[in-house]
Amino acid sequence: MEESTAHSPLWHYDERRQIGTDYSSQQEIEAYDLRMQQIRDVPSEIREVLDLLDLQPDHTLLELGCGTAEFSLAAAGHCSRVIAADISGPMLEYARNKAQARGVQNVEFVQAGFLTYRHQGRPLEAVVSQLALHHLPDFWKQVALNRIFDMLKEGGQFYLRDVVYSFPVRNYGQFFQEFLNSMSREGQPPQDIVRHIRDEYSTQHWVLEGMMARAGFLIDQVDHKNGFIATYHCTRV
Template sequence: MVVNQVCKQILLKMRNHISWQYDEFKQVGRDYGSKAEVDVYDSSHADFRDIEAESDRVLDVLKIGSTDTLIDFGSGTGVFAIQAARRCSKVYAVDVSQAMLALASTRAGQAGVSNIEFHHAGFLTYEHGDRPVDAIVTTFAFHHLPDFWKGIALQRMNYMLQPGGQLYIHDVIMDANDALANISAFVQKQAAAGGDFLREDAEGHFREEYSTYDWVMDGLLARSGFTVRSKHIDDGVLGTYLCAKN
């Protein structure tokens, strides 16, 4: 997809420039601007995922090396950013929650990691001032944007990557076949893993947040200048995409 230079500049520098821009700092679903929510984030997610092991698998898939640079959108409590920083030259950790960034920064200091640059921003407002990066990763954060703004965000991320740079997305992305049955099964699975807390979290996600059909995501990626190298939809609801900038 070819976008003219004027459009490119608008996409790159959107903050406070468009009166109708989506407010990505407004918390959707769980309020991760709340310190109380942030404090229980890792422990609650540990009931159904091993974030540190996931982080290592992602870095292995991307084949991140010591000279690489990486942006982590929706960096959360910093687990992935810290793991990535141990392998690569520099990590740009981007999150809309000050509480998340504060915890992540503290953890990075405790881990002796100094090559992470923290940014209070999101997909639509982060302005990358350095050279294009080798990889961009976003895990369980992209669903905070409605589909139109996902398209804008993908175009912005494309510009932040060097030619051939990689984009890794893992999020709630749904197969259109048997979607309602798959969602119901996922909610039940979360309840079995973490009781009422995770059941309510899953129900709230599908009621209030912006999950996307895989066929919509396929189109958004193609129109934003990406080639999908691999794609997996687990249990009909959890999508993983590995893409490359064209």
């Protein structure tokens, strides 16, 4: 596993500092993986992204914030090289064990993030990031989007899924309460979503879309789900 060696100035955002949910133990990560299988339709999400990207055997794909790497491991069957990057060492350890158990050999695991991953080799055909960009405050999101744009080849694709707010902000109290009620189990709101709303940096959709355009992306497809999640398929033009 490669370590990021970037030496940053003191004013640089430290993306290794975990905000919100801290995925530092294998037990928490296992629970996260299981919970994602329960509350998301992960196989159909993967199919949707792979259909959009239409990867070719000679393509290289980078996933930023790969987590337990379900997407990277699936993408590895469609292109020659997948780079799965995450800032969390324990996440990468869990993902690497999964790759070994499944006999997947063309995924490189890299401990680095949106602000520190340094791409080497040919420009990328595709970058994917799911439920991770909200870990950065807005200014650093713009830096991250610019970096992703620069790593892609012309015509390269960027797929983003994240918690992005598209509900009317004047009603935020009612919106969050109703959303949490709809996700509650045995009368208890899910603590990871409570922490997300309170501590993590989800952005309003129009701000994020402006940032993507400023980075130079053409947004080919946008989908806002439940006012809370958004997906974007973008091209470097």
